[in-house]
Amino acid sequence: QVQLVQSGAEVKKPGASVKVSCKASGYTFASFDINWVRQATGQGLEWMGSMIPNNGNTRYAQKFQGRVTMTRSTSISTAYMELSSLTSEDTAVYYCARGTGRFDPWGQGTLVTVSS
Amino acid sequence: DIQMTQSPSSLSASVGDRVTITCRASQSISIYLNWYQQKPGKAPKLLIYAASNLQSGVPSRFSGSGSGTDFTLTINSLQPEDFATYYCQQYYSPPYTFGQGTKLEIK
Numbered sequence: 001q002v003q004l005v006q007s008g009a010e011v012k013k014p015g016a017s018v019k020v021s022c023k024a025s026g027y028t029f030a031s032f033d034i035n036w037v038r039q040a041t042g043q044g045l046e047w048m049g050s051m052i053p054n055n056g057n058t059r060y061a062q063k064f065q066g067r068v069t070m071t072r073s074t075s076i077s078t079a080y081m082e083l084s085s086l087t088s089e090d091t092a093v094y095y096c097a098r099g100t101g102r103f104d105p106w107g108q109g110t111l112v113t114v115s116s
Numbered sequence: 117d118i119q120m121t122q123s124p125s126s127l128s129a130s131v132g133d134r135v136t137i138t139c140r141a142s143q144s145i146s147i148y149l150n151w152y153q154q155k156p157g158k159a160p161k162l163l164i165y166a167a168s169n170l171q172s173g174v175p176s177r178f179s180g181s182g183s184g185t186d187f188t189l190t191i192n193s194l195q196p197e198d199f200a201t202y203y204c205q206q207y208y209s210p211p212y213t214f215g216q217g218t219k220l221e222i223k
Contacts, residue, residue, distance in 0.1 A: 035212070045152075045160065045203055045214040061211040062117075095159055101207040102150050104171065106159035 002026040004096050004107035011113045017084040020110045022096030029077035030054040033100045036070065036081045038092040039109075050100075051079060086114045118142050118206050122215035128223040133194045137218045139187045139204035148208035151180055151189045154217075155200045163202075164189065196222075 007021040022034060036048040049060035051070040058070045069082045079096060091114045097103035119142035129135050139149065147167040152160035162171045164180035167187055177192040191198055199222050204215040 044216050045205070047205075047210075047212045047214070050210075050212075059210055063211075097159075101148065102162055102165035102171075103152075103160075103205075104162040104165075106161075109159055 002098070002105055004098060004105060006094075006096060006107040006110045009111040009113070011115065012086050014087055014114055014116055016086050016114075017082055018086060018112050019080055019082040020094050020096075020112070022079045022081070022107050024077045024079070024098070027098075029072075030074060032098045034070070034072070034079040035097045035099065035103055036068075037095045037097060037103070037106075039095070040089075040092040043092075048081070048094075053079065083112075086112075088114050090114050117211055118145060118209065118213055120204055120206055120213050120215040122202075122204055122218050124218060125216065126219040126221065128221050129194055130223045131194055131196055134190065134192050135194060135220065136191075137189045137202055137204075137220075139182075139189070139215050141185045141187075141206055141208075144184045145206045145208035147183050148206055149180075149182065149187050150205045150207065151178075152203045152205065153198075153200045154203065160203060191220075194220075 003025050005023045010018050030053045033050045035050040051058045053072045072079045093109040095109050097106040121140045149167045151164040154160040163174050168180045179190045201217045201219045203217050
């Protein structure tokens with residue numbers, strides 16, 4: 001079945017960077033965009049950006065421009081999202097989700113905690 | 117950015133009820149609107165895409181309608197597993213914004 005499996009929880013200090021992975025299976029990785037969406041505790045969903053695995057092209061939300069980098073390794077069907085200059089405001093669950101437009105399926109989420 | 121506003125923010129209903137959640141876009145988004153369901157501690161799940169299309173595997177008691185700026189999600193004959201938070205999302209233009217969510221609780 002189509003599945004996205006994300007890397008485990010991370011604890012980072014303010015100012016550090018975090019890199020979350022999202023491994024795809026059950027479909028042709030290059031054929032669908034990968035999106036990244038985050039959710040702070042008790043809050044709503046926030047789209048961070050997307051990547052086209054076929055060519056590596058990316059589109060980032062203005063809010064994260066300059067701080068987020070989305071990459072991929074097609075040989076292992078894995079997408080990555082790296083967020084730098086972390087602050088406590090970045091503490092959230094980070095999700096990857098497949099698709100252009102409609103997001104389905106989603107990864108299980110990766111909790112990133114930023115704390116000194 | 118396109119703002120998505122859902123109403124109500126929370127809703128209490130009973131098993132067997134029919135409920136409607138609305139979503140309004142700050143500008144016309146044609147039918148580029150999805151609905152998701154999220155349960156505590158879980159990832160969102162796609163229910164409806166392109167405003168009115170039922171995602172495969174989703175029960176037929178869920179339905180969506182609307183176009184332009186106004187959209188609705190209707191759940192007929194609520195089941196216990198339907199109590200969750202629901203989000204709308206526009207994909208007319210990036211950033212692909214979500215509504216703030218509607219929490220559906222058991223009365």
